[in-house]
Amino acid sequence: MAGLAYAGTGSALAAGISDDEIRIGYIADMSGTYSPLAGPNGLEAARMAIEDMGGSINGKKITIIAADDQNKPDIGANKVRQWIDTDNIDLVAGMVSSAVTIAVNKVVESKNKLSIVSGSASSSITNQYCTPNTVHYVYDTYALAHGTGEAVVKEGGDSWFFLTADYAFGHAMEGDVSSVVKKSGGKVVGTVRHPLATNDFSSFILQAQASGAKIIGLANAGGDTVNALKTAKEFGVVASGQKLAGLLVFLHDVKSLGLETTQGLQLTTGFYWDRTPETRSWSEKFKARTGVMPSMVHAGIYSSTMHYLNAVKATGTDESQTVLAHMKKTPINDFFATNGQIRDDGRMIHDMYLAEVKKPSESGNDWDLFRILRTIPADKAFRPLSESKCKLVAGR
Secondary structure, eight states, X not given: OHHHHHHHHTHHHHHOOGGGXXXXXXXXXXXXXXXXXXXXXXXXHHHHHHHHTTSEETTEEEEEEEEEOTTOHHHHHHHHHHIIIIIOOOEEEEOOOHHHHHHHHHHHHHHTOEEEEOSOOOGGGGTTTOOTTEEEOSOOHHHHIIIIIXXXXXXXXXXXXXXXXXXXXXXXXXXXXXXXXXXTTOEEEXXXXXXXXXXXXHHHHHHHHHHTOSEEEEXXXXXXXXXXXXXXXXXXXXXXXXXXXXXXXOHHHHHHHOHHHHTTOEEEESOOTTSSHHHHHHHHHHHHXXXXXOOHHHHHHHHHHHHHHHHHXXXXXXXXXXXXXXXXXXXXXXXXXXXXXXXXXXXXXXXXXXXXXXXXXXXXXTTOOEEEEEEEOHHHHSOOGGGOOOTTSTTO
């Protein structure tokens, strides 16, 4: 009986580390429109976590390989399938384009491996497209919508026109913000959708101006958001009385555009480098290696990679479901999150923050860009399970 009891409780340890190595595959846009969101610097954040773990677990080496998905779902899915079949990858990390992520997650689920999504925004990843093999870690469109959208409506921005990236992320963002605007007493007067990596936003901005909406919501990201903001400034959108709502704006976007262009812009973020002594300490280490301060995605990649590796160490195995079960039952307390928790749907919930871009006169240095206005508690920031369409949620 004692022997049987030991066998039952020690099954995870008996599984051990497959191939005597823990292998991570990092996939993201490494050179295109979304490369600043995660890209090479996200890979560096993952490497920092591996180094801080000592490069191995119980004598088993941790390795990481990377690939550029070029924001194309077929390229991303095929690369991950190859990694799993020939390179014995245990975890897929990174991921920015939501369309790529959804395609990759189907492969990961079919192969019973793990994926931790840090760069993608679509809330559908842990809603209608949820899988028992996926964790969505940093942020999503629901959290961004309820942070920025609700705040802007409360301040009088009650009519909206959307400039929307024409793929899964943009559609999800537009839908989530539209819902918040309407529930808050506002209205959506129109929308126009643009292709990914659009260089000329002139016609789209003209349509937004002609709509007469008080708020032009930018349901896009990366280079598309930057180009849209530049074009809006050239066309005098703000000067003529309309306001811009950046629904997915990153630190590096504001740095690129400058405070003169972005001052007063409100946004929602899951992390800001200068918020606490702990965020400053880690961010300075990151900057020393990359030359830039981290975005919420870079910080989330480090945190999620470390959480995964700690689970492998604690369970003594890289078997997917054993590791994921430990990750779900273990709260996340680090510089990125306090009492973060991975739910049954795979969504990691944690506090989010409403921020405002500082005026040039308020900034003390090149990266002193945001002012944190308020904390949005985890249970308010993310979609409640009672509204979930995920097949993994009890009662669904």
